[in-house]
């Protein structure tokens with residue numbers, strides 16, 4: 001693809017439409033999809049095809065019509081590329097030389113073909129036999145004086161089978177150190193919802209979208225990150241449902257959508273209006289906003305009572321299904337409107353408008369993404385949203401419910417099958433009984449704690465099942481120091497990324513099959529299963545020839561790592577790797593909800609795992625859904641920094657552009673936000689740009705304000721005047737990760753606060769400008 005000239009040019013078309021088709025064509029040409037096998041792209045999310053490695057949005061059961069998704073195609077094309085990174089490539093490049101390449105360039109080299117080991121004398125990765133690689137891992141693990149000195153990372157693409165076998169191996173080895181991408185993603189959801197409704201998962205299915213009359217979309221950008229969700233929203237909008245976007249940015253894709261599934265819309269240049277209302281809190285303002293809405297619902301109910309009108313609260317639901325309502329209502333009555341307005345950044349009339357919409361809705365779905373989960377108060381925010389929904393019985397009822405929209409295609413399934421650093425005792429009991437061993441009982445390290453433990457010299461071996469740990473995590477220079485202090489780093493991976501270059505004393509790169517590839521074991525093509533964001537579990541079969549004959553499946557790698565480390569006295573690892581159905585039998589034994597797992601997977605579209613809260617069964621200590629009281633916080637790091645620096649102190653959110661998949665950079669455009677050919681841009685309100693004495697188009701350096709005396713900076717960002725609330729800034733992740741302090745995490749979830757970083761700006765110096 002020809003490199004676009006860097007420019008800023010506002011986008012005026014609907015999301016998707018012809019623009020998306022054009023981009024798809026360009027991507028296919030660029031990747032030279034393996035063997036010209038474009039059929040692959042249409043095998044995604046088909047009953048007999050593979051699960052799209054893009055996002056976790058569920059598939060319609062109809063699934064016979066190809067659901068077009070630009071970013072799904074990009075994900076598949078990136079995996080099916082015909083480009084290869086062979087041992088000859090590493091012979092030509094030292095690690096130091098590769099470090100000089102951008103993340104985008106590293107990604108472009110293509111698929112890894114052979115297992116590699118780091119050769120320190122030559123600063124190169126060189127080939128290693130698979131058995132020697134497993135022996136090296138076993139040797140390191142068995143030499144540690146304590147299994148808690150090793151951590152086992154998982155990124156959310158690993159299948160249920162791979163993840164289950166991995167956690168079994170790791171727990172038999174003796175630790176619960178399972179940092180995973182979820183720790184940086186929807187952890188506030190997973191830790192918050194159990195406190196209110198008893199389960200850390202959403203309560204809706206796609207069917208509910210057909211019956212909802214009101215949808216509140218909090219902090220997500222579906223046109224980029226869950227494009228197939230727009231198809232669902234389009235149907236809702238056509239039906240006349242009210243859709244509200246709650247987001248500091250007026251994301252283009254939430255305004256108008258031209259559906260590639262509907263030829264008439266495409267040919268006539270038509271499109272569908274998605275959101276009818278845009279509520280725009282300042283960054284981190286959602287908690288106060290939701291509190292305002294809940295307070296207003298109480299006021300509306302008071303007024304209804306007085307006038308003898310039907311109640312606004314669902315008093316039957318509250319009485320039968322909940323506890324804690326009185327204290328909750330009392331706290332809302334006592335909350336001041338001034339605080340709500342000041343802390344949310346939303347004018348009072350708009351808070352009231354949102355409350356009216358909510359109170360009119362007879363079937364309301366609330367969805368949310370990273371805009372709610374990556375702040376200090378994310379757990380209380382998710383709980384408050386859940387409480388708001390409970391006020392009108394909007395949980396466990398047709399067309400209504402909680403809909404956290406997960407990221408990675410199997411991030412929810414990985415947690416279900418045991419990738420969890422805080423396992424319950426009940427889970428450990430069942431696991432131990434099924435495999436006849438005593439699992440470690442102490443909770444392990446999450447992502448941030450793993451990094452801290454490395455820095456403290458307590459963690460010496462890092463093994464990563466997918467992902468890009470050194471780039472996805474916060475506080476980049478500290479993470480690199482931490483990873484380089486390890487005795488061994490291992491990456492099980494499809495493509496080259498920077499984490500492979502930030503290595504321990506010993507280091508391995510183990511190349512694996514992707515989801516799109518045929519996985520033959522013992523002469524039989526194996527399927528793997530995944531759970532989407534709405535708890536549907538289904539099977540996935542690859543269709544492509546593997547990128548290299550020397551790749552192993554993730555499951556085979558885990559099994560052989562386990563065999564080399566632990567032997568086969570308790571588990572016949574190789575038998576499990578030869579027939580994935582055996583692993584599913586194990587999952588069935590240990591995890592409730594998987595009865596008849598192998599059988600039920602044969603049903604096209606799979607099966608629903610069952611979510612207790614959806615059935616109004618509340619797995620909480622009280623046995624009821626719980627209203628919880630949380631106050632607005634007035635003494636946060638951002639408040640404190642603003643006291644010192646005044647209005648020059650800004651709050652920075654870090655988000656995804658349209659041309660990336662997390663740390664994988666597909667291209668340098670973010671077309672819906674009007675950015676082309678570049679990524680180091682900083683969105684700011686024109687009035688703030690003037691107030692700070694800058695001009696749009698100039699370059700600025702960003703430093704974050706934190707209390708540990710460490711300087712954190714990211715330099716040379718192009719200032720772009722953008723429609724964003726005052727005091728707020730936006731930039732892309734991962735370039736901005738050096739700004740996120742390691743110790744700045746969501747209370748109760750440990751998620752890095754990558755959507756609310758207190759920062760200051762200064763003009764870039766001439767020298768830095770040249771370097772950029």
Ligand SMILES: Nc1nc2c(c(=O)[nH]1)N[C@H]1C(S)=C(S)[C@@H](COP(=O)(O)OP(=O)(O)OC[C@H]3O[C@@H](n4cnc5c(=O)[nH]c(N)nc54)[C@H](O)[C@@H]3O)O[C@H]1N2
Nearest residue numbers: 071219220221225283284369370371407408656660661662
């Ligand atoms: N193509 C593509 N698809 C993806 C991914 C990808 O990188 N590329 N990543 C996958 C993963 S792992 C995930 S988790 C999801 C992420 O999908 P999203 O949840 O959409 O994640 P982000 O792009 O980080 O942006 C979140 C949105 O939150 C808004 N926001 C920021 N701060 C606030 C706030 O304080 N309040 C509110 N209300 N909104 C706020 C931003 O303006 C932005 O619109 O997508 C998944 N799908």
Ligand SMILES: Nc1nc2c(c(=O)[nH]1)N[C@H]1C(S)=C(S)[C@@H](COP(=O)(O)OP(=O)(O)OC[C@H]3O[C@@H](n4cnc5c(=O)[nH]c(N)nc54)[C@H](O)[C@@H]3O)O[C@H]1N2
Nearest residue numbers: 155181184185466467468472492495497654662663733754
């Ligand atoms: N500042 C900031 N930081 C963030 C975020 C943010 O919004 N802002 N978002 C956070 C979120 S939501 C998430 S989920 C994390 C993501 O963190 P990660 O999951 O660690 O990162 P990814 O970029 O998704 O990982 C991509 C790599 O996975 C490997 N890979 C791809 N497919 C496969 C496969 O099938 N098998 C294997 N074994 N490997 C594969 C490839 O090597 C690729 O380079 O980042 C978090 N970090």
Ligand SMILES: [Mo]
Nearest residue numbers: 185186407408
């Ligand atoms: Mo994520």
